[in-house]
Amino acid sequence: MKISYLVSLERTTSGTFAHQVLDFMSRLSESRDDSISLIVQLPLLDVTRRGVHRGTSVAVRRQIESGLPTGVAVHILPNLIPCSLYYMPIWLVPVYILASVPQLLVLLLALRPDVLHCRSDVSALPGVMVRYLLPRHPAVVFDCRSLYAEEAHLLGLRWFDRASYVGWKAIRRFLLQHSDCVTCVTPELGRALTRMSGGSRVYTVPAIVSGDRFKPNDALRDSVRQELHFAPEDRVLVFSGTLGSWHSASTLERIWRYYRSATSWLVLLVPNGRAVRASLGVDDQVRILAIAPDQVSRYLCAADYGIVPFHEDLSSDAILLGTTMISSKAEEYMMAGLRIIVNSRVTPLARLVGNHRIGIVVDMEAAPGSWPELETYDSQESWRIHTIANGMFSDKSATIEYRARYSTLVERRL
Numbered sequence: 001m002k003i004s005y006l007v008s009l010e011r012t013t014s015g016t017f018a019h020q021v022l023d024f025m026s027r028l029s030e031s032r033d034d035s036i037s038l039i040v041q042l043p044l045l046d047v048t049r050r051g052v053h054r055g056t057s058v059a060v061r062r063q064i065e066s067g068l069p070t071g072v073a074v075h076i077l078p079n080l081i082p083c084s085l086y087y088m089p090i091w092l093v094p095v096y097i098l099a100s101v102p103q104l105l106v107l108l109l110a111l112r113p114d115v116l117h118c119r120s121d122v123s124a125l126p127g128v129m130v131r132y133l134l135p136r137h138p139a140v141v142f143d144c145r146s147l148y149a150e151e152a153h154l155l156g157l158r159w160f161d162r163a164s165y166v167g168w169k170a171i172r173r174f175l176l177q178h179s180d181c182v183t184c185v186t187p188e189l190g191r192a193l194t195r196m197s198g199g200s201r202v203y204t205v206p207a208i209v210s211g212d213r214f215k216p217n218d219a220l221r222d223s224v225r226q227e228l229h230f231a232p233e234d235r236v237l238v239f240s241g242t243l244g245s246w247h248s249a250s251t252l253e254r255i256w257r258y259y260r261s262a263t264s265w266l267v268l269l270v271p272n273g274r275a276v277r278a279s280l281g282v283d284d285q286v287r288i289l290a291i292a293p294d295q296v297s298r299y300l301c302a303a304d305y306g307i308v309p310f311h312e313d314l315s316s317d318a319i320l321l322g323t324t325m326i327s328s329k330a331e332e333y334m335m336a337g338l339r340i341i342v343n344s345r346v347t348p349l350a351r352l353v354g355n356h357r358i359g360i361v362v363d364m365e366a367a368p369g370s371w372p373e374l375e376t377y378d379s380q381e382s383w384r385i386h387t388i389a390n391g392m393f394s395d396k397s398a399t400i401e402y403r404a405r406y407s408t409l410v411e412r413r414l
Helices: 017-026 058-066 090-111 121-131 149-153 161-179 186-198 218-227 249-259 273-280 293-300 316-322 328-335 347-356 379-393 395-413
Strands: 004-007 033-044 045-048 052-053 070-079 113-120 139-143 181-186 202-204 235-240 262-267 286-289 305-308 339-343 359-362
Touching: 004 017, 004 090, 004 121, 017 033, 017 293, 017 328, 017 395, 033 045, 033 058, 033 090, 058 070, 070 090, 090 161, 113 395, 121 139, 121 149, 139 161, 139 379, 139 395, 149 161, 149 316, 161 186, 181 186, 181 395, 186 202, 186 347, 202 249, 202 316, 218 293, 235 249, 235 293, 235 395, 249 305, 249 339, 262 293, 286 305, 293 328, 305 328, 328 339, 328 379, 379 395
Parallel strands: 004 033, 004 113, 033 070, 113 139, 139 181, 181 202, 235 262, 235 305, 262 286, 305 339, 339 359
Antiparallel strands: 045 052
């Protein structure tokens, strides 16, 4: 079976790319019966806080290939759209299509894949269009990671106007109706997508986490705590990821202020440390660490609780996102054996935490003093949490599920 996996306009240096794309490709390539190719659409020039750089440079290719086994072929397609416009204004969509479809068509004519797996709306749009242009079209899997238009609205992007919001929701309906298979990360999101599409069947495959990399390790826990000058009895809360998008600094600050004590610490594993420091103010019990994605699991080992603060936005889109998502960072926390502190508005995760008794669900509208207290670290409890997470989110089980979907699609075409 020939499988091509398409990723578009995602920054290859991010933890999401490393943990979800590269780890999945590595697992998928373990079968010697399959031919795996990773297709990455990247901007010719990308704009970041550090300036402008070539998105398709040799260094970028080497960085991607270094995280993959030799059996995975990497194809980089240059595009005109920068990663900063991943949430794309609708007027740029024709430019994006003209830049992506011809190149993708030529490449797929050469690769002749049986399955084209498209990660997100941005990848599925050219993927579905090319499907109809190929003489032997592959089965297209639309991997709907989240609600794209609603996410852009929550982020408050000034260029993503009402026309873009409506336009991308129409594109999503088109993709749902014209893909051979639709997958998503939670059953709640699957039900929402089914309603939006008018009845399309959606399969749930949780976002993957490496059970080999993210797991409890008491020796490593002690070592990292010594490195950070934490006492063995200190309570350590951690937030990993980016603040200001899915998760607001104000919500995180409220949770931290409530649980802050003389023997507690907050560790922030974030790329935007300066902005976070400005939001939280000066606090000598807050450690902000800028680390590489492959170091996240190491520093999670030192913590007791992982925080999922979500947003203070009460719009209908924010509520919809909260009721359909779990958060990939929560999956990493659980795999590392951490208890969870989660905003009650993230209902799928709040339900999981409550059902399995693996943390604290905080009601941001409740009266001060009503939240449960923190518990002390317990190694056996940490392994219990890891076992629960490994049964739900491991890269091994997700790969088995996707391979079953691929095989069914290919058999239908024979």
